[in-house]
Amino acid sequence: MRSNTRRRRQRLEKITLSDVAAEAGVSAITVSRALREPDKVSPPLREAILETVKRLGYVPDLAARALASRNSGFVGVMSPGLTNYSFMALMRGIEDRVRSSDLRIQYAVPDNDVDDEARQLRFFFSQNPAGIIYIGTERGEAVRDLLHKAPCPVVEVMDLSDEPAEMAIGIDHRRAAEVATRHLIDQGYRRIALVGGRWDIRARRRHEGYRSALMQAGLFDPSLVIAVDGHTSASLGAQLLERLLQEHPDADGAFCQNDDLALGMLFECQRRGLNVPEDFGICGFNDLDPSGVACPSLTSVRVPRYEIGYRAIDMLIRAAGNVNPPPAKVDLGFQLMERQSTARTKVPIALPITA
C-alpha cells in the first residue's frame, strides 16, 4: 500500500510532489508549475503551495525531473588540468555564478589524450546536459565534431583565435603573448626564451605570438623554445631555467607560459646569483597572486579568469532562455602587468627597425 499521497512529516521518509499536492489540495502538476513557472499559477494558490512546500520541507527529486523533462539541469565542464593553479579562479567564477541559478556543475577531467575527451563528452551528451563548458586542450577531429553536434549550448573557453563551435569566451592568447614578448624586447632583452609545459591549444597560440613578436624584431631563434609536455610548476620552472642556461648561456630573458614557471625561474636566478631584471628578464602569464608580491615582482599577463568562468555560465543561461541570446564571441581582454622582473634600464644593443 502506498502512503505517498498521505501527509507525513517523518524525518527520513521522502516527501514527494503528490504529498505537497495532497496537503495543499491541488494536483501534482500545479505544484510542479508553482515551483518552476510561478507565473502560470494564480498568485493566491501559488503562495499557498509555496508555503506548503516550505512547511513540508519538500525538495524536488532531480533524477525524476531529469527523466521526465529530458533535461538534467547540469552543466558539464571539461577541463584539461586540475594541476594548474590558474584553473581555480575559473572554477570559482563558475561556482559563484551557478549558485544563484538552479544549475549544477559536473566536472570532467580528461585523462590526457583526445580519445578520453571525446569519451567524456559523449558521456555528458548522453545525460541531457543543460550546457557544456569546454576548456579544450587538444580538440581532435572527433571532439570538434562532437561539439558541433552537441545537443545543448556549448561555450568554449579561453582562446578566441579559432572559429568556435557556437559560443566562445576568453582572450586572444596569440596577441597576449605578442604584447608580452614585445615588452621584453622593448626592455632591451634580446635572447628571449619561451618556457612552457603542456602544449595545449592556448600554449600554441602563445607560441605563435611569441614567435611573431621576435620575428618582427629579427630576433627569433627556435632553439630558444624550451618546453616539456607536463604540468607547469615552480619546480619545473627552476629546472627549465637550468636547462636553458646550459643550452644557451647567452639567454637574457624568458616569456613563461604560466606564472608558476616564472616564479620557479626567478628562484633559480636568485640561487645562481643572476640578477633579475638586470641580467635576466622574466615575464609570466596569468598573473597569479604571488607574482604581484614577489621580490622582485613578476611581470605577467593578467587574464580575467574568474570573470571568464562567471560569464561562461551566464552565456549558457542566456542561451537556454532564448531571449537575449548571448554574443557568439566574448573577448574579455588581457592586461600586461609591467613589474620589476622586466624593469631593465639599460638597453644592450640597438633594436633593429622593422616594418
Next chain:
Amino acid sequence: MRSNTRRRRQRLEKITLSDVAAEAGVSAITVSRALREPDKVSPPLREAILETVKRLGYVPDLAARALASRNSGFVGVMSPGLTNYSFMALMRGIEDRVRSSDLRIQYAVPDNDVDDEARQLRFFFSQNPAGIIYIGTERGEAVRDLLHKAPCPVVEVMDLSDEPAEMAIGIDHRRAAEVATRHLIDQGYRRIALVGGRWDIRARRRHEGYRSALMQAGLFDPSLVIAVDGHTSASLGAQLLERLLQEHPDADGAFCQNDDLALGMLFECQRRGLNVPEDFGICGFNDLDPSGVACPSLTSVRVPRYEIGYRAIDMLIRAAGNVNPPPAKVDLGFQLMERQSTARTKVPIALPITA
C-alpha cells in the same frame, strides 16, 4: 507510436535499454543485469549483450537509473574554499580515484556561513547520494546532526582530533603544528608568530598545536597570533608580515597556516632586507610546490593531500560494497620538510628547560 523497441542507429536518437534488448533478443532486465551484475547472467549471453551494447553505442540514462534504484551514483563533496591552492591536490586525488569507478562527483562550495553548509548538505541528501565527502569548515550543531543522520556513507576529511560522524581521513593538525612550532623553537627562534587567514576547524587545531609548543617552552604570547578571516594568499602573507613587525618589531619567526602566506612573508622579508633565516624564520604549511624551490627554500609541513582525496573516495566505495569495511579513522601522517627558511645556525638565547 513508440519506436524505442525498434532497432536504429541514427545519430541523435537515444538508444535505450529496450533497443539493446530487442537487438540481442532478450528482455530489458537481462541487459540491465549484464551491465550491473555480470555474474548473474550466463557467460555466453552476457558476452552477446555486451557486444550489442557496444555496437549500438548504448549509454545508460543515469537519471532513469537513479530514479528507479534510488541511488544517484554521485558523491557530494562539500568543500570550504576553492580559493586555497591546497584544494587542487585533494581534488585531483578525488578525480583520479573516481575515474576507474562508476561514481561521479558533485562539488558544493558553501557560501561562508554554517546555514549554507546545512542547506547544501540537505540538498545532497535529497538526491540519494552514494556518499558524502565533508571537508568541514565550521560544523555547527545542524551540520553535525545532519552528518550523523546521513542516508549514505560520510567521510570527513582532514582533521582527526574530533570524533567523526562515521569515517575520517587526514592528519592530526594539532600535532603537525606542534611539531612545526617546536622546530622553530629548536632552531633558536623565540618570538614566533602564528599567521593565518580563514579560521576554520583545522586552523584552530593548528593554533592549539602552536600554542601548546610555545607554552611548553614558556614562550607563548597570544598577541603574536596575527590573523584575518579571509582567504590566504601570498599578498596577504606580505601584508601580515608588515602588520606583525609593526606590532612586534622583536618578532623573529612565524608559523604560517598555509604556504602561500609563507611565500608572501618571505617576499616581504626580502623587500625589507630582513635576512631569512638569520633574522627571521619562516615555516609554512601544506608544502605547496613553490616552497621547495623558493630561495631560500621554505620549511613546511607536507600533508598528503592527493592521497587523502584518493583514499576518501576509496573508503566510500568500500563502505558501499559492505565487504572489507574501511577503518573509521585513517591517519595519513605528515612530514616536516626542514629547509633553508628555518636553518638558523646560531641560537640567540638559551632554551628554557621545561617538562
Next chain:
DNA sequence: CTGTTAGCGCTTTCAT
C-alpha cells in the same frame, strides 16, 4: 489557470 493522462528509461520485486 488547473487538471488528466501517459509516459521518461530504468530497476525492483516476484515469478518461473
Next chain:
DNA sequence: ATGAAAGCGCTAACAG
C-alpha cells in the same frame, strides 16, 4: 538464470 509486471517522482501534452 531469465522474465513480467509495476512503479520510482516528475513533467509534457493535451483538455477543459
